Amino acid sequence: MARLVMKFGGTSVANVERIRNVARHVKREVDAGAEVAVVVSAMSGKTNELVAWCREAAPVYDPAEYDAVVASGELVTAGLLAIVLKDMGLNARSWQGWQIPLATDAAHGAARIESVDGARIIAGFAKGEIAVVAGFQGVHAETGQVTTLGRGGSDTSAVALAAALHADRCDIYTDVDGVYTTDPRVVPRAQRLDRVSFEEMLEMASLGAKVLQVRSVEVAMVHNVRTYVRSSFDDPADPRLGTLICDEEDIVEKQVVTGIAFSRDEAQLTLRKVADKPGVAAAIFGPLAEANINVDMIIQVVSDDAATTDITFTVPGAEFDRAKALLESRRDKIGYTALQGTPDVVKISAIGIGMRSHSGVAARAFKALAEKGINIRAITTSEIKFSMLIDEAYTELAVRTLHTLYGLDVKA
Ligand code: ADP
Ligand code: ASP
Ligand code: MG
Numbered sequence: 001m002a003r004l005v006m007k008f009g010g011t012s013v014a015n016v017e018r019i020r021n022v023a024r025h026v027k028r029e030v031d032a033g034a035e036v037a038v039v040v041s042a043m044s045g046k047t048n049e050l051v052a053w054c055r056e057a058a059p060v061y062d063p064a065e066y067d068a069v070v071a072s073g074e075l076v077t078a079g080l081l082a083i084v085l086k087d088m089g090l091n092a093r094s095w096q097g098w099q100i101p102l103a104t105d106a107a108h109g110a111a112r113i114e115s116v117d118g119a120r121i122i123a124g125f126a127k128g129e130i131a132v133v134a135g136f137q138g139v140h141a142e143t144g145q146v147t148t149l150g151r152g153g154s155d156t157s158a159v160a161l162a163a164a165l166h167a168d169r170c171d172i173y174t175d176v177d178g179v180y181t182t183d184p185r186v187v188p189r190a191q192r193l194d195r196v197s198f199e200e201m202l203e204m205a206s207l208g209a210k211v212l213q214v215r216s217v218e219v220a221m222v223h224n225v226r227t228y229v230r231s232s233f234d235d236p237a238d239p240r241l242g243t244l245i246c247d248e249e250d251i252v253e254k255q256v257v258t259g260i261a262f263s264r265d266e267a268q269l270t271l272r273k274v275a276d277k278p279g280v281a282a283a284i285f286g287p288l289a290e291a292n293i294n295v296d297m298i299i300q301v302v303s304d305d306a307a308t309t310d311i312t313f314t315v316p317g318a319e320f321d322r323a324k325a326l327l328e329s330r331r332d333k334i335g336y337t338a339l340q341g342t343p344d345v346v347k348i349s350a351i352g353i354g355m356r357s358h359s360g361v362a363a364r365a366f367k368a369l370a371e372k373g374i375n376i377r378a379i380t381t382s383e384i385k386f387s388m389l390i391d392e393a394y395t396e397l398a399v400r401t402l403h404t405l406y407g408l409d410v411k412a
Contacts, residue, residue, distance in 0.1 A: 002034040003125070003167045007135065007158035010044030011175040012232035013077045016084070023084045024236035025173065030090060030130060037121055037131040037165060039158040040081055042073025047136075047151070063108035067137075067148045071097070074134035074154070082132045092130040095121065097137035097146065102157065104138035104147045111138055111147035112215070113156065116164035133161060155216035163223035170220070170227045171242075172212065177231035178243035179204070179211055181408040182260040187400055189409040193258070197248040200258050200351050203385045207349040208263030212245075220245055248353055256354035256361055257406035260399055262346055264392060266296070267320035268377060269327065269341040273308040274334065283334045284311065284327070291326055293319045297347070297378045297389060312378055314389060317343050345377065346395045349387040350402055362386040368405045374398055 006029065008022045022038075029036050042050075050070045054061050078094040085092035100120065104111035121131040135154025138147045149156050155172055162170035179201065180190040196204075198221040205214040211229060220227045230242025248254075274280050281300075288295055298313040315323045320343045327339055355361050362381060365388070369376060374397065378389040390398055403409060 002032075002169075003036075003165060004029055004034045005037050005039060005158050005162040005165065005167045005170045007039040007154060007170070007172045008041065008232055009154065009172075009174045010041045010046070012173055013040055013042075013081070014044045016080065018232075019077065019080050019084050021236065022081060022173075022232060023088055023090075025232065025239070026081075026085060026130060027088060027090060028236055028239075035125040037133055037161055037167070038081060039133045039135040039154055039161060040074060040077040041135050041154040042077055046073040046076075064143075064145050067108045067146050071134070071137040071146045071148050074136050078132045078134040085130060085132070090130060091128050092132055093124065094132045094134070096134050097157075098139035098144075100133070101141070102138040102160070103141050104149070106140045106143065106145075106147070108145075108147055110150040111140070113138060113149065113160045113219070116160050118161070118164040118166075121161075121165065133157065149215070150213065152210055152213035153215075155213040156219060159216045159219045159223075159225050159227060162225045162227075163219060168226065170225050172216075172227065172229045173232035174211065174229060175231070175233065176211065176229075177234065177240060179209075179229050179245075179259075181258070182399055182403055183209065183262075186262075186396055187260075187403050190403065191408060191410050193243050195244045195246050195251050196258060197251055197353060198245060199248060199384060200353055201245050203349070203351045204259050204261045207261040207347065207351065207385065207387065208265070209259070209261045217245065254354050255352055255406075256358045257350045257352040257408065258354075259351050260348065260402050260406075260408070261351060262348045262395060262399055264346050264395065265317045266314050266345050266347045266389065267317045267323075267341060267343040268312060268314050268345045268389060269320075269323060269339065270310060270312040271327065271334065271336040272310050272338040272340065273303050273305070274311055274336045276302070276307060276309045280334065281311070283330070285313075287326055287330060288315070288323060291322065293323050293326070297380045297387065299378050314345070314347070314378065344392045345389050346392045346398075347387050347389050348395070348398050348402065349385050350406065351385040352406075353384050355384050355386075364405060365402055368401050369398060372397060372401055374401075
């Protein structure tokens with residue numbers, strides 16, 4: 001008997017009518033004889049509303065209580081889907097994270113899953129019961145407090161549950177019918193990929209393609225979970241399979257560039273005329289690290305006077321003000337003439353396992369962007385991707401330019 005995990009994201013459960021549609025997808029699999037665990041997100045917009053309420057309640061709040069609040073969105077959809085399934089004559093029950101239990105560490109707001117106990121859900125399968133699981137949440141065993149897995153975390157709940165249940169497949173149902181060469185909402189000529197490798201998907205997700213949470217791809221890779229991304233808006237009676245995330249060896253046609261990702265969640269900071277001597281980088285980046293501010297791209301350029309250097313780097317957009325304030329407070333220790341910065345930048349990345357064996361891939365992008373008059377503020381490269389920081393106003397133009405350049409557009 002097949003065993004499946006089916007995950008439905010926020011837009012797929014946005015109201016009761018859509019939840020009824022989700023139930024039809026579930027019924028199809030159950031009627032075909034599968035044992036099914038369903039993982040649901042909160043209704044779309046709900047988590048944002050809950051986060052905003054926490055901020056309104058107090059500017060600085062206890063992260064454990066934030067989790068208590070934001071985890072509630074998924075409780076509602078899990079209960080509602082169980083009600084709808086029962087109304088359709090199916091046997092179902094809802095599960096909250098702590099009831100399973102899905103145990104995590106204590107990093108509230110971005111907890112990591114430590115273990116998932118599949119025993120009670122499997123016992124339910126034996127009784128013909130569909131498990132409807134609230135995504136995004138877990139419990140910290142020692143304190144007994146509710147935790148959440150970071151934004152987009154229901155993907156990770158689903159894949160981790162599939163691993164624990166030894167499911168044959170984990171289907172991530174969303175509002176697009178698979179993983180595309182870039183965000184199809186930005187580039188209408190983006191193409192759906194039949195398959196994408198774990199490595200490429202990891203890069204795409206961490207560089208801004210929010211279709212899957214990064215950790216869900218890590219878990220799928222480590223536990224070899226057969227994971228598909230597919231559409232909940234397909235006809236429940238006749239759905240398509242979407243995109244399979246798989247091993248590199250299972251991809252026959254390897255592209256040089258598989259996808260273009262972009263992240264608007266970036267901010268740039270530049271320190272002018274920093275002394276060019278040992279210990280300066282440590283004086284800048286040490287305190288940022290201690291403050292848990294993630295630094296991504298770093299470039300160092302010799303200033304006009306040749307005795308000092310300019311250091312430019314990026315931090316997450318949300319950390320811009322904090323990073324700036326920290327560097328201002330340490331101006332005397334670091335020694336710089338000016339601190340400049342802007343949150344209006346975007347990081348555009350091209351990803352492809354074919355880059356390992358092809359040279360000059362990034363150089364073509366630099367030329368193409370130059371021809372469009374787009375200035376590149378910073379560049380980083382690694383084995384299967386390169387990223388460029390540009391002004392946010394050029395996001396769509398740059399993404400479309402690269403998409404066409406690497407032959408990714410749908411053929412007209
Ligand atoms: P859900 O609520 O179902 O979890 P998300 O909004 O988190 O859905 O993720 C789906 C969205 O990801 C799509 O609507 C799409 O705009 C966006 N997206 C970004 N990059 C890609 C990509 N390369 N392929 C498909 N979707 C992408
Ligand atoms: N509801 C959570 C969020 O909006 C988790 C998820 O949808 O995956 O981030
Ligand atoms: Mg999501």
